[in-house]
Amino acid sequence: MIHANFLLENKYSEELYHNFAKKMPIIDYHNHLPPEQLATNHGFDNITQAWINGDHYKWRAMRTLGINEKYITGNATDAEKFEKWAYAVPYTMRNPLFHWTHLELSAYFGIDELLSPKSSNRIFEETQAKLQTQEYSSRGLISKMNVEFLCTTEDPTDNLEHHKSLAKSDFTTKVSTAFRPDKSILIQNEGYNDYINSLSVAADSTISTFNELCEALKNRIAYFHENGCRLCDHGLNQLYKIDYTESEVAAIFSKKREGKVIGFQDAQKFQMALLQFLSETYHEFGWVQQFHLGALRNNNSRMHQILGPDTGWDSIGDFKQAEGLSSFLNGLDATDQLTKTIIYNLNPADNEIMATMIGNYNDGSVKGKVQWGSGWWFLDQKNGMIDQLDALSNMGILSTFVGMLTDSRSFLSFPRHEYFRRILCNLFGKEIQSGELPNDMEWIGKMVEDICYNNAKEYFKF
Incomplete structure (x- = not known):
């Protein structure tokens, strides 16, 4: 079924893959692997x-x-x-x-x-x-794929005991984490107050006001930073363009802590206010922030009740993305507090929005400072990857792209990097053959190596 030249349609594609892409180590900067299984070498x-x-x-x-x-x-x-x-x-x-x-x-x-x-x-x-x-074993499977660095995803309440254990181990792959504070942001979620209570325990602080919530989250960001974390991640429907005042947001949080129902518009104001604070804090700590936008989650309420989240009942949403995303990034950029940022869309209709949005905030301070992430979830298939690569090439600069990730819970998912690399090399190879690109293997090979590994290495500074 799989052979050496799988997906490689001509000699140029083959040369690019076998001589340049294949040998590059893997940096998997976003996944959901269980760190406990790595720590125990499960x-x-x-x-x-x-x-x-x-x-x-x-x-x-x-x-x-x-x-x-x-x-x-x-x-x-x-x-x-x-x-x-x-x-x-x-x-x-x-x-x-x-x-x-x-x-x-x-x-x-x-x-x-x-x-x-x-x-x-x-x-x-x-x-x-x-x-x-x-x-x-879990570590053996990772080592087989030449994974140099991987980054799991943890809630702010996590004590990172398994990451601490890994840092002291002889595992040659470096393992870190990404800070995922969605449960603190989604104020309309069932069980929100119980979650804030658990965050209070983790941060060893009282959380009865919005300012105290911000301080608790900053406390956890500092804790994650001390333990090697340099990324955050947010999985949200969309970002909103909405005005709010500090007093409004403080009242919304107090109302929630009193057990009262929060309306949709108030939830929007709260979300954007807390994201603003978090993103300013990420900038202070020099982190990379990621935003995964556009999933319509838990559609089947009956099965969600039985099996819980992340069990296969999610799909692509048709949320409005451009205006809210632009307003949010612009607000951070206006005060020069926009840290390195990667945005991902789940709806392919938003491809060109994302491809052009990143150019608005690449200010020359960092190569590829604002990135459009690789095809994600329902889009990390052949056509989805090609569409993302084509849109990024046509409306941005593909050569600065930080490449692929697994976004997976499986220790056997790392050949997705190989899949991406074969698709990437075939795109270049076909255009060399057609005369659309020069037959300059040294230069194009370097671009391939950069997209597969070097750009991520430089961007994340792991």
């Missing part, structure tokens, strides 16, 4: 535990094919769950899952045949034998 009993459990991409596909939830998140055995996934795989052709599945089997296990009911038992047994060795 071992997996079988491929279901490493590959299917927690992967809502696979779960959505299996449900679509009429597979009972018992074999997805239920109490079926790991062997039964894998058998059902093997049944599903041939039906996923033209979905990125088909390519990812076989890239991952090839990269980690050297298995280059189609996963199907015919091969299911044999592949389960072969991978099980390997996974029960140290070479295929």
